[in-house]
Amino acid sequence: MHPYLKGYVDIDFTETIDDDVDLVFVATPHGVAMNEVPKFMSKGIKCIDLSGDYRMHDVPTYEKWYGHQHTDVENLQKAVYGLPELFRDKLKGADLVANPGCYATATILACAPLMKAGVIDGDIDVDAKSGTSGAGMTPSARTHHAFCGESIIPYGVGTHRHTPEIEMALEMFSGSKPEVLFVPHLLPIVRGILSTCYMRLSKDLTPEEVRSIYEKQYGGERFVHVVDEASIRAVVASNHAQVSAKTFGKKVVAFGAIDNLVKGASGQAVQCMNLMLGLKETAGLDSPGLGV
Amino acid sequence: MHPYLKGYVDIDFTETIDDDVDLVFVATPHGVAMNEVPKFMSKGIKCIDLSGDYRMHDVPTYEKWYGHQHTDVENLQKAVYGLPELFRDKLKGADLVANPGCYATATILACAPLMKAGVIDGDIDVDAKSGTSGAGMTPSARTHHAFCGESIIPYGVGTHRHTPEIEMALEMFSGSKPEVLFVPHLLPIVRGILSTCYMRLSKDLTPEEVRSIYEKQYGGERFVHVVDEASIRAVVASNHAQVSAKTFGKKVVAFGAIDNLVKGASGQAVQCMNLMLGLKETAGLDSPGLGV
Amino acid sequence: MHPYLKGYVDIDFTETIDDDVDLVFVATPHGVAMNEVPKFMSKGIKCIDLSGDYRMHDVPTYEKWYGHQHTDVENLQKAVYGLPELFRDKLKGADLVANPGCYATATILACAPLMKAGVIDGDIDVDAKSGTSGAGMTPSARTHHAFCGESIIPYGVGTHRHTPEIEMALEMFSGSKPEVLFVPHLLPIVRGILSTCYMRLSKDLTPEEVRSIYEKQYGGERFVHVVDEASIRAVVASNHAQVSAKTFGKKVVAFGAIDNLVKGASGQAVQCMNLMLGLKETAGLDSPGLGV
Amino acid sequence: MHPYLKGYVDIDFTETIDDDVDLVFVATPHGVAMNEVPKFMSKGIKCIDLSGDYRMHDVPTYEKWYGHQHTDVENLQKAVYGLPELFRDKLKGADLVANPGCYATATILACAPLMKAGVIDGDIDVDAKSGTSGAGMTPSARTHHAFCGESIIPYGVGTHRHTPEIEMALEMFSGSKPEVLFVPHLLPIVRGILSTCYMRLSKDLTPEEVRSIYEKQYGGERFVHVVDEASIRAVVASNHAQVSAKTFGKKVVAFGAIDNLVKGASGQAVQCMNLMLGLKETAGLDSPGLGV
DSSP states (O other): GEEEETTTTTOOOSSSSSTTSSEEEEEOOTTHHHHHHHHHTTTTOOEEEOOSSSTSSSHHHHHHHHHSOOSSSHHHHOEEOHHHHHHHHHHTTEEEOOOOOHHHHHHHHHHHHHHHHTTTTEEEEEEEEOOGGGGGGGGSSSTTTHEEEEEOOEEEETTTHHHHHHHHHHHHHHHHOOOOEEEEEESSSSSSSEEEEEEEEOOOOOOOHHHHHHHHTTTOSSSEOOOOSSHHHHHTTOOOOEEEEEEEEEEEEEEEOOOOTTIIIHHHHHHHHHHTTTTTTTTTTTOOOOOO | GGGGGGTTTOOOSSSSTTTOSSSEOOOOOOTHHHHHHHHHTTTTTTEOSSSSSTOOHHHHHHHHHHHOOOOOOHHHOOOEEHHHHHHHHHHHHHHHEEOOOOOHHHHHHHHHHHTTTOOOEEEEEEEEEEOOGOOOOOOTEEEEEETTTSEEHHHHOTOTTTTHHHHHHHHHHHHHHEEEEEEEEOOSSOOOOHHHHHHHEOOOOOOOHHHHHHHHHTTOOOSSSOOOSSOOHTTTTTSOOEEEEETTEEEEEEEEEOOTTTTIIIIHHHHHHHHHHTOOOOTTTTOOOOOO | GGGGGTOOOOOOOSHHHHHTTTTEEEEOOOOTTHHHHHHHHHHOEEEOOOTTTTSSSSHHHHHHHHSSSSSSSSHHHHHHHHHHHHHHHHTTTOOOOEEEHHHHHHHHHHHHHHTTTTEEEEEEEEEEEEEEEGGSSSSSTTTTTHHTTOOOOOOOOTOHHHHHHHHHHHHHSSSSSEEEEEEEEEEESOOOOEEEEEEEEOOOOHHHHHHHHHHHHHTSSEEEEESSOOOOHHHHHSSOOOEEEETTTTTTEEEEOOOIIIIIIIHHHHHHHHHHHHHHHTTTTTTOOOOO | OOOGTTOOOTOOSSSOTTOOOOOEEEEEOTTTHHHHHHHHHHHHHHEEEETTTTOOSOOOOOHHHHSOOOOOOHHHHHHEEOOOOHHHHHTOOOSSOOOOOOHHHHHHHHHHHHHHHTOOOOOOOEEEEEOOOGGOSSOOTTHHHHHHHHSEEETTTTTTTTTHHHHHHHHHHSSSSEEEEEEEEESSSSSOEEEEEEEEESSOOOOHHHHHHHHHHTTTTTSEEOOSSSSHHHHHSSSSSSEEEEEETEEEEEEEEOTTTIIIHHHHHHHHHHHHHOOOOTTTOOOOOOOO
């Protein structure tokens, strides 16, 4: 399938998975994962689900945004939201992890510190931009180069499924639930997400105080960095994220940048696996972004 | 200078401009125009200034955002803001027109109808994205392809000079001044601007009512169109603009799309000239966007 | 279908075409056109076919490269190859015109003058690069942005159907048939073709003599220009073409640049129509490229 | 300088280099390296020069193409051309290595096997395409996004300095010197080179025989792969190269794809260092391309 991986992987595609594996990455469409996960869980195999099936803890919310019934409510309650920088302790003992959405990761990382500090008032407007690889490799009208290659295209305005995911994760982490208006845009690049988040402060804070809130949250992290200007190129092809924030009176604009295919997908899944299995958290992930 | 224009223009570059011209397009840097414009005005020659020198009617605002003294306060008072769809009547008799900024045009067109209808409450967050031609043809670190070609780069966050221009124009047109947080981003395309504007409604409105406010404002316009999804490719290489809006409870997201080099610059200047000289408003401009 | 054309076209899509039209542009897939064209021709309606069905004058060549039988051999003999700069006289009286392929146009314009001057020896290597709009608007794996957006992808190496078309047109125009190796590449831009053609001179020529051969051929043309460096941006969105050539001893590299959607398709078809109907050749087409 | 490398490198920028280092990577402009290299060599420090100063073994050729005198002729004779797949044995004992140019690497890898097999007749036309990072990070008119971002731009046609480098390396490796016409083009992507090489066979070979010549040469290599279709995305961000070839009668088109910043620059330099110091050749380099 992928000749460029020759010599790097020797795993065969198989119809079934042996019972003696420690952990399974479930990479199926939404609605399929909830049929597969219980089979593994019942055998004591840990799972990381990369679909949206276990991200919502609230069944009605899931059913509203995904448009079908949830058939594995039992495991849904157990699933831990796989953002290590916010939920590391829970991940260490987890049997089932819901790997976060790509947009959700970039946005939550950018907003979480201020939310937790209790200095955000009211709703959050999230203007997110993603490279086209976020849509997968199945051709479509929107990702056809002649359509999207020299434009920026808003889509799913206010209706994207990462909206409740962002709200839920921010509430779990901070204790208060924001109302998020999430507007994704398709960028004419292949990899990378930049999430620009507009928030209102509930009290006066200097830029230094805002920066200090971010540093306090992420200062010890290996993969999340507080910088002056969050940059896609700095993190692309790596599991790193960059966040930055600018303050104007009572307004804050926070930026989150990730590679949607790494910190926004498989890289983060590996980071979760490392925590679940008691491995070194950075194992297999410790390389820098491309820069250029 | 531009071999591809061979056969289309026969105007020579000259050191001076004859006194018998009707109108001069002043295309100089900020701070230079205010030295040139008075010379023409004193001879009764109409001027359209494409710099920022005559956009602010308020001298302190100009001096704060542009960083130097304004030396032609007299003409500053006379200058009409050159957005025909909002200020057509004033433009018809104008002797001096300040041609709007590119970002300002896309943003004002998207926000003006709701502002005028008096249904917007509080501040506006503007997440704007521009092609690189907006920065001119002088090479720079930010517009170097290897830096910007596969990224989206926020810059001048909250400090871009189009901020007070947008606030002023919206106030003149609607009667009430919004507080605008303007965040421009550099897109990896050459031409085109998309401005995504986050606003709060002061009262409940259905999507149909919101649409109807836009239709009422622009229904008769040749160059501004209310559509379901504003698209850069639909307007690129033309003087057309597209606006669209989505409503979610008390929130509205409005989009404005233009070609920054046409409706955002020279095309709009020609449209203003047509009005100032009593020509047909669409003369020289009546061609569609590329679409693809 | 195309909201951005509102106000510019008022033609309805209809199931059938009235018999009183002067001319029909047949824009169907290869193999379909040869079923439609005879119907119009029998009614005395002129046709311009934009598919490949009438480009080859030689039936076996058509059948070899297009993979099916030709069912309208009679009209095939009458079809004139629609490159006005090379076959203008024949086009003036033509009833059926085969509109050239996009790659073929860029390549033939670049090579024809030297071929006609009889100074080319042996075969020609054509390294052609096209924007993605050349593949149409139907999504496919190759034109999926995440696949092609940050790469350059050779395809149909030596097997592309424009190969025999280029050979035939050059032979018709120059009297001698070159052997062409044609290698198309998909570029990560939307519009534009650059064809880089490697040829061998049969005798010593100075760069000035080579230039002079081109100037002699195209000096009086409105749409084809001999320049120092052929540029896609100079011609994009217009019916213009640029050609240039560099000489190194006995080698020549010739470049041809067009917009594949205009001079490489519909624009050239309109130019042919103008000639066929006795209209001004430039009618509807006389606007410059974008430049930027 | 590069915040994204935080935690990965702890080397300071210093004015001077300690005498106890084993090896120095000399990364200075052409003409500067030949002043620095002798200083290190005289102290017994091995050098890898990334400029063009030690690539030509022939002084007049250097001086013709680089436009200035060579001031270190002594070391020039000792320098080994740093393409491990062709000159591995010489590199193992080398004290001074000239790291190849990026275009040269892609082109030589594509042509060398057929040249060595003695089946190529006459000259080679090389149509090379490079991402903009090949030009470095200094802004220029040609790499300004608004100029190059939606185009493909030939430059230095027949005059690029990699021309004699390709000829020299192919001659050293194969024993016979080809005449190369090298035409580089600037691509609107950041990273990656595709070199399309047009050659003529001196005898009839089937596609299988051609493939077998390549497999024989590169079959045991870790970083150079013979594939059906060489792809930039398969190798980008890695030290891997892909080569492929298509045969048409007596013609062959060979493709070479690399990341210009890795196999075309620093990655290849590390590979050379590993050989020079007796380390494992793949140390620090053993990761796959991005694929997407």
